[in-house]
Amino acid sequence: MLRDGEVFEDDHLPDPIVGRNRHMNEVTDALAPIEDGFRAENCFLFGPSGVGKTTVAKAAVRELRREVLDVPYAYVNCWRDYTRNGVLDQVARGLLNAAIPPSPSTSRLIDLIKSNLHGPGVVILDEADQIRGTEVLYDLHEIRGLSWIGIANREVDLFADLDDRITSRISIAYRVRFDTYGDDTITEILSRRAREGLGPNAVTEDVLARIARLSEGDARQAVTTLRVAVQMAGREGLSGIPARLVDDAVDGAKHEVRQKTISKLNTHQRALYEVLVEEDKLIQKELYARYEEAHDDPVTLRYLRESHLPKLEHYNLIEVEWDKGTKRYSLVGSDHSGSSPEEH
């Protein structure tokens, strides 16, 4: 049944992008000055998980590079590379053909980029809310010709640390908000994947519509469900996906998406997660005290509150409830939290 597994991979970039014309247009408008040799406008994409932010940013750059061949471009996953030096290192490696020495200092990296970038270039700062400190945004701003597309879950997360003086210098002309997809758009996204990746008659529109409905506007969940359903049907020796497999495929996909997210957690987020595996329903002070014991180099409570806890919440790993004016934290879907929406 599976003809091309690549179309179900996480980093598969579909062509064309379905149901995001307005978003695509806004990002391509921001990038348009590059076609005339100028620096683009910075832009900033935000919205919930699985709604196409990373996809739209990459597709807009792909479109630009079809118009203006070889515009220097770097993609930085700031969840993985979150320090000033780490971000600049990825920027330099992406943008430049020049050799990058091992473990370069931050100032060396900035010099390298400045002296080797001749004309406009663009950087995608994905998961930009995970960047530690904001100097790197200045650094990028000081590099002539360079503009960025920042991606975060909530607008406040990126700007929490920036004071107004800084925000006005790092002008962000375009802010593009993403909402969850409607069921019809998800069905269309799935239908294209099925056409590209599966044999004929592998899945009916009804089954796709059902997967879409159960994915609650999250395209990652939907695409993963389709792939899991293909595997389940394959194990039964079937050449198509029967409707009866959908519910189990949804649960399997939720589990898979969650495991993948857990594997991406940084040490602070992992320590928090593990504290909550041990004991649930902690108030912020208790959670912080346990985390501080568990981590060798703990961040401040404020930083935890602004950067790490929202990330865990955004990816639906933890949930927060208010209890007499205090927040209590639990794991989503853990045995400890009793009933969880996603296990039912």
Ligand SMILES: Nc1ncnc2c1ncn2[C@@H]1O[C@H](COP(=O)(O)OP(=O)(O)OP(=O)(O)O)[C@@H](O)[C@H]1O
């Ligand atoms: N409009 C679309 N057309 C086709 N596929 C899409 C579309 N939007 C999202 N997808 C697919 O859904 C998955 C998730 O999309 P994407 O990674 O862009 O989400 P995101 O908004 O960046 O989520 P997160 O905040 O979790 O990083 C990807 O596999 C992507 O290919």
Ligand SMILES: [Mg+2]
């Ligand atoms: Mg993303």
